[in-house]
Amino acid sequence: MNLAHVHLLLNHTPTIGFGVAICLYAVAFFGKNESLKRTGLVLLFLAAVLAIPTYISGNFAELRLCPEGECLSGVSRALIRSHEDAALIAFCVMEITGFLAWLALWQWRAWQRVPGWNSAAVLVLSLATFAAMANAANKGGEIRHSEIHPPGDAVVAADQAEPGSQAAGDAAAAEKTGEGEGLARWLGAVMSGTTGVAWLWAASETIHFVGLCLLFTVVLFVNLRLLGMAKSLSFVSLYQLLPLGMIGFGMNLVTGIGFFMAKPAMYDTWVFYWKIALVVLGGVNVLYFTMLDEVWAVGSGDDAPASAKGIAASAIAVWLGVLFCGHMLPFLGVSF
Amino acid sequence: MMEFFQWLEGIPFSVWVREAPTVWAYPTVLLLHTVGMALCVGVAAGIDLRILGLAPSVRLSPLEKFFPVLWGGFFVNAITGTILVMQDATSKLLNVDFYVKMVFIALAVVTVRLIRKRVFTNPRLDDGPLSSDAKVLAALSLLFWIGAITAGRLLAYIPSFA
Numbered sequence: 001m002n003l004a005h006v007h008l009l010l011n012h013t014p015t016i017g018f019g020v021a022i023c024l025y026a027v028a029f030f031g032k033n034e035s036l037k038r039t040g041l042v043l044l045f046l047a048a049v050l051a052i053p054t055y056i057s058g059n060f061a062e063l064r065l066c067p068e069g070e071c072l073s074g075v076s077r078a079l080i081r082s083h084e085d086a087a088l089i090a091f092c093v094m095e096i097t098g099f100l101a102w103l104a105l106w107q108w109r110a111w112q113r114v115p116g117w118n119s120a121a122v123l124v125l126s127l128a129t130f131a132a133m134a135n136a137a138n139k140g141g142e143i144r145h146s147e148i149h150p151p152g153d154a155v156v157a158a159d160q161a162e163p164g165s166q167a168a169g170d171a172a173a174a175e176k177t178g179e180g181e182g183l184a185r186w187l188g189a190v191m192s193g194t195t196g197v198a199w200l201w202a203a204s205e206t207i208h209f210v211g212l213c214l215l216f217t218v219v220l221f222v223n224l225r226l227l228g229m230a231k232s233l234s235f236v237s238l239y240q241l242l243p244l245g246m247i248g249f250g251m252n253l254v255t256g257i258g259f260f261m262a263k264p265a266m267y268d269t270w271v272f273y274w275k276i277a278l279v280v281l282g283g284v285n286v287l288y289f290t291m292l293d294e295v296w297a298v299g300s301g302d303d304a305p306a307s308a309k310g311i312a313a314s315a316i317a318v319w320l321g322v323l324f325c326g327h328m329l330p331f332l333g334v335s336f
Numbered sequence: 337m338m339e340f341f342q343w344l345e346g347i348p349f350s351v352w353v354r355e356a357p358t359v360w361a362y363p364t365v366l367l368l369h370t371v372g373m374a375l376c377v378g379v380a381a382g383i384d385l386r387i388l389g390l391a392p393s394v395r396l397s398p399l400e401k402f403f404p405v406l407w408g409g410f411f412v413n414a415i416t417g418t419i420l421v422m423q424d425a426t427s428k429l430l431n432v433d434f435y436v437k438m439v440f441i442a443l444a445v446v447t448v449r450l451i452r453k454r455v456f457t458n459p460r461l462d463d464g465p466l467s468s469d470a471k472v473l474a475a476l477s478l479l480f481w482i483g484a485i486t487a488g489r490l491l492a493y494i495p496s497f498a
Contacts, residue, residue, distance in 0.1 A: 206489045209373070210482060216378030217385070220405060221394075230401035233394060240391035241382070320371070327370050331363035 003060035003268070010054040014094060015130075015137045018047040022126045029123055037119075038108060041101045042287065044126055048098020049283035052253070053276050055091045058084065058140075059264035065143070075143065081182040083139040088184045090132035095253065097125040099246065105290050106242055184261060192262035201262070204255040211255070212323065214248030217241070219319045222289060226304040226312035235298040242289060249282075256326075269333035275325035282318045285311065344425040354423040362423070369416040373488075375409025377481045380448055384481075387455065387466055387474035395462045396455075403452060410445070431496040437487035444480035447473050 025040030027033075062084075065075050100122050104114045142148055190197050191204070218241045225233050260267055288311050289295060295308045304312070344350060353361050379402045386394055421428045428434050455461070455470045 202490060202493050206486045209370075209485050209489060212370075212374060213377040213381055213481075213485070216374040217382035220375065220378050221382055221399075221402065224402070224405070229405075230398040232398045237391070237393040237395065240393055244385065244390065323370060323374065324367065327367050328359075328363060331359060 002064055003057050003273075004064035007054065007057035007061040010050060010057060011137065011140060013050040014047055014054055014090070014133050017043065017050070018094070018126070018130055018133060021047055022130055025126065026123065029119065034108075037114075038105060038291075041105050041122070042291070044101035044122065045098050045105070045287070046283070048094050048101070049280055051091055051094050051098070053280060055087060055257075056260060056267075056276055058087060059260070060268055063265060063268055074146070078181070079139065079143045081185065083136060083143060084185075085183045086132070086136035086139050088187075090129065090136040093125065093132050094129045097122065097129045099250065100125060102246065102286070102290065103243065105287075106239075109290060109296065110239060187258070188261035188264075191258045201259075204258050208252050208255045208259075211248045211251030215245050215252065215319065216248075218245030218248070219315060223312035223315050226295070226298065226308050228303070228309075231302070232300050234300040234302075235295055235304075239289075239296070242286070245286075267329070267333075269329070271325050271328050271333040275322055275329075278318050278321045278325065282315075282322060285315050285318055289315075338426065341425040341429050344422050347422075349419075350423040350425075353419055365416050365419050368412055369420060372409040372412035372416060373485070376406050376413060377409075377485065379403070379406040379409070380444070380477060380481055383451065384474040384478040387451070387470050388478075389471075396466075397461045400452075400456050406448065427496045428491065431491065431494060433487055433490055433494040437484055437491065440480050440484035440487055444477060444484055447477035447480060451477060 021040055021043030024036060025044060028036035028040055062080055065072055065080070066077065071077055071080075100118055104118050104122055107114045107118065191200055193201055221233075221241060222235075222238050225231070225238055226235070294305055295311070298304045298308065345354075353365060356362075383396075383399055383402070383406075385391075386396060386399065421434070451470070451473050455466070455473070
């Protein structure tokens with residue numbers, strides 16, 4: 001099993017998983033069933049969390065399909081590029097939808113109701129996400145499934161050009177380098193500074209550090225309180241801080257994906273696989289603090305139940321682990 | 337002065353931190369510096385943002401209990417920061433950006449201490465609205481910490497002047 005295999009395993013969650021989630025949410029939305037609606041929101045959020053390793057593993061799959069820049073026979077670099085761009089757009093919309101779905105869960109717990117604007121925004125955005133993701137999935141399927149290419153496809157045409165003709169030569173050259181093609185590669189080049197935005201990498205690193213501090217504000221206040229520090233704070237009051245942690249995470253997701261897009265091959269290392277796996281665990285972890293009654297019931301002066309303390313300790317360990325893996329990338333991973 | 341910087345760089349501990357091919361040398365010192373930042377600025381930013389009006393139902397007075405976490409992170413960073421400067425003294429100590437960072441940290445520490453002394457000693461802290469002085473201090477503290485992080489990160493990019 002390699003990372004290409006992981007991509008194949010994960011790549012059904014943002015489409016099939018998200019589709020199931022939308023159906024549940026839409027039925028609940030129009031049927032006004034609150035608990036079913038929350039189930040739908042949880043699934044939408046989890047699909048958005050799993051979309052992170054799905055997007056990232058796609059780049060590793062490309063490195064397996066096109067080792068040393070030379071693609072395996074029958075694999076079209078142009079198809080990969082078009083899949084990557086469609087996936088990037090779908091990924092961006094899905095992360096926004098996932099954030100709003102989480103916000104709806106948070107609002108429901110905080111205020112016992114979700115404002116109408118957010119319920120509607122989740123519905124509309126999730127439909128847009130599904131359309132974008134289905135498009136990305138379709139383009140992804142074409143990479144290794146020639147049986148689904150429509151006849152006369154522009155990409156197929158390159159393969160069918162007269163050998164030795166100008167068209168075939170151009171196509172082959174573009175196939176080989178994969179340069180100058182597509183949105184994702186362009187953004188990656190802008191991030192890496194090779195297209196002239198030299199300060200962008202350093203600025204993004206600074207934002208990544210500030211985001212890390214905001215995330216740790218919430219991780220420390222909430223989890224140290226549950227472990228027994230400053231017990232006069234109720235969980236209900238600290239709950240107001242959770243969106244701040246999400247904003248810190250969002251800052252780091254945007255800048256982090258930017259670093260990754262600039263130099264995907266640099267991240268093809270076990271330290272980074274662990275980092276992303278821990279981020280997924282962190283996503284599951286935040287659902288506990290957003291949803292569960294046992295932690296919500298921890299009032300001013302209360303000792304948190306043992307299970308809440310266990311989860312709190314695991315939350316600190318998970319986020320320290322994310323920090324550790326990110327920090328160790330240049331030292332334990334592929335050297336930068 | 338330069339001889340002193342060279343001497344600092346040349347003592348066996350500095351050489352070990354800089355050159356030992358083990359994860360326990362430079363990588364671990366730098367890791368602790370990042371973890372210290374997360375503890376110190378994480379807590380400071382939380383207190384600052386609360387004073388500025390975020391999460392109003394979190395009572396401020398119990399947050400005083402988190403100051404030891406803040407100072408714990410700060411002292412980890414004072415120690416690891418000293419080590420990081422020692423092992424690269426001829427470059428770091430001749431970099432304007434390093435002194436910018438030190439000024440930001442000094443100012444940030446002053447604001448944190450003033451917040452502790454002026455804001456947290458009020459026995460009726462959670463009974464009424466906070467003074468505008470408290471809010472100005474909190475905003476400055478946030479600004480100085482972000483300045484320190486930015487200057488610290490840019491140390492890897494801004495060349496030294498010698």
